[in-house]
Amino acid sequence: MKKDRIIFLIVFLFLAAFRVASGYCQKTDVDLIKNLKLIESKMSNINTLTTKFVQIKDLSLFKQKLEIKGSLYLKKPSSFAWHIDVPLKQRIILEKNIVKQWDEDTNQVQKINLDKNPSFSIMTDQMKRWVSGSYLSLVDEYEIEIVQSSPIRLKFTPLENSMAFKMIKSIVILFQEDETYIESIVISETNGDSTKFQFLETSLNVALDPQAWKIKPSD
């Protein structure tokens, strides 16, 4: 009888714990989705974006960290421009499925069809999602965690079945104080390398300089 009671107690405690845990998970998931929706809804109002950035790459390949400075332009739905000013002038302009790439060293424009270049396609697709706030679409590929609520800091850890799993350890996104846009993105790789993007002088929904879409600055 005593033994039965103990078994009953264990089963009861197990069920209770399971119930609490599942309730907690549900609550967390609901909160997370709510927050991601909120971010997405705020950022969905952004039709154009221009921001300067500083990118610091800490790569084992180089003795010192690489510091890259430039500007980023985004025009919804599918135009994206990535200008690097330092250390070497480079421009990448993405329109629909075609990427144009230029650098001052060669002064040549290279056209890449994203359909034929999967690695470039994946990176531009990911980058567009990070900077445009489309985080809900990432729930199938990442475990998402709200690390800090004000200002919001999100941590994305790739799920085992995702493409990024073998390369990325985590991605942390920190929003600005007023939560209108991202302040920084930190990508930590599984091999120990890391990259930090710091966004500065961000302007939302402003008319973009037509020069931003020119692949050669001199054009």
Next chain:
Amino acid sequence: MIDRLFSKIYLALRKRQRLTILFVAFIFIFSFFRLFAVPFNNNVELMLPDDAEFTRSLKFLRESNFSDKVVLSLSLKDADHSVSDLLKVADQFKKNLKPPLVEKIESGILEKEILDDINQFLVYVPQIVAKGDLSAIESRVTPEHVNEKLKQGYKNMLSMNSMFLKSFIENDPLGVKIQYFQKMKELGESIGYKAKFKDGHFISLDDRHIMLILTTPILITDSAGARKLINYIHAQIDMLPEYINVDIISGHLHTLSNEDIIKKDIAKTVFAASLMLLVLLVIVFRSARALLVFIIPAVAILISMNLTSMMIGALSSFIVGLAAVIAGITVDYGIHIYLAMHAGGLRKVNKISRPVMVGVFTTMGVFASFFFSSIYGYQQFALLTNLSIVISIFFYLFILPGLFYKKNENIPLIKINFRKENPIFHDSVIVFLWLIVLGCFMFFSQHSTFSNDVRVYDGSSEEIFKAEDRFHQTWGGGDEFAMMVAQADTLQDVLKLNEELNTRLKRSFENAKVANIAEVYPSKKTREKNLLRWNSLWKNKLEGKTKKLLKEQGMKFGYSKNAFKPFFDELYNSSVADDETKEPKLLDKVKNRFLQKTKNGFYAISYFSDKEALIDKAQKISKKMAGTFIISRKNMTKSISESVYQEVKKLSWIAGSLIVILTILLLKNIRLTLLALIPVVTSVFMILGGFSLLGYALNAPSMVAILVVVGLCIDYGVFMVYDCKFKLEAGTLLAVTLSAMTTIVGGSVLLLATHPVLFYVGVTMAIGIFSGYLVAAFVIPACYRLWISPRG
């Protein structure tokens, strides 16, 4: 003499009528039950010319794994759903498709594994660097080149996709290995399909389609298995959400569609023939026993099938089907004999037996010409048809009259007579009109063409072709490729042969593309040699120099001391694997397409554009290289058509000559022979000219149908000539009219057929028999009266 012989045999059998009937009944019952033991062969090769090259091509296609694939293209029907929805559906769908009907599903490459796969491949590369390439690598180990490569690496590290590119810089700083990965990529793209990868799936460029490639153990020729497989796939498709559409691309569908269409067409023909029989029984013969006239050919074919299989073994089902139809021609003799019975009993049968036998011999002569064919199926056809005719005529002449003898019903029959007093039927007018029409059609016949396209034999439904068009629009791959195949008993032998083939093809084709696996997967011996050379060169010459240059030039861009350690760590790590499973996984993606293992050995396949100039060059190489051969759809089509055309042409000459010789021998009169040949000549020119006027090209089925028409028309000619000369008064014109009517109706029904082969046979029969009958009924009597017996 024939008349006397007929009487003798008939009387002898009549004396033992019960015994004869019992014997026939026994033979029939025995044949019926033995039919279940007759072996059948569905192999289409029996119907193709006995050409060594062609047989080898077919054997290759049968043994290789090209024909056991079913490709599915899943697409989104509406804009409300995205590629993510499609991916989820495809994953579930894949889980539902299970053995035994679906053995394997190829859905794409997992992106998360691709980097590991590439790195594994880069380690393998030293095994495939040929002697010449190694010299090129050596020449590139210079300060300038190293500086250039490191600068490029540095710029790549500034770009957005640096995360992917870093591994290449670390593992291959001089870019000596990556070019081989590029070759792998080119091999993968060589067939011209356009696809990208997402979550382990082939995705179309518009993000609206997913492709799945199923491997099945069901052969394309196995129609029962194909039906099971396609029904199984359809059942799984039915469970998919409504917003998903699935196109099935498979040879199995063609098999089933052709079978279904032919079945429907045969049902139509049988219905029309039965209707015709009913009309004849009710209106003309007015006797249920006349049914025997139509049953006899069926009994004859049953017995002859047994006899043929006893003599030569397995029967081709195509041939049995065709011969059964042709044997139906013998019903014409039955009609003549039946009507002669009614016109004057045995006396008239005796009289008609002579032209019947002339008709039988000439018709048998036409079909006997098939004995001279190099196509085994045609020889079988000749034997089966002639046996059926002999058995039928035996029954018609010696059994049928006996059955009617006791109860001669003397039922009045319809009489037809085209009166010559009618100005429309005036002899000169008839002959003049005939000559004008014949002249016109002879003129048009000069413009008739022969189609080389064997696709005329494929009567698959429009929906199948539409689905294939949609597939090619989405995925590409519509370009036609020829294959050059190297064949050997072992994998290593075939790889060695393939290396030599690749060298020769590259040299001969100059700038034209050829996809061959030899450049990334040569034989084990070659890989061992390559690896020895690689290790020796790097150990003795390049390693130290490269390390020094990388250090010197790397400093300019800030590369770390150990930046290229992975490259040097893997420099000598490559080893030739004994076990195929230890080879790079990336190779598996292309091996499947370029190497085939069969029960008889191995094939290595090279692909190139199916153009005549390249085929000619490849043929020259093939002649010099034993164990190689070419598979080209265009070439195959051309050679099949050419062989079949030559075959039919040869048979036509033989059949034509036999008809003329037999008719002269049997009629023993040149002028009568010429008259009897009028329907034959006319019908041939009417068919040729008619095809030209209708804009159709002649093809092998229509050519064979012409021979059948010739066989029938000579009968009409012989009967009408006999009727004119001997005044048979045995209902000959009515018999010819009824015979022609039944055949024309049968042929015309084929005009409604969906299957192109049956359709062309229908057009040929309708034009040929109609014109042959008209000239037999009108022109022969007119000519006879004008030329042979002006005073009547």
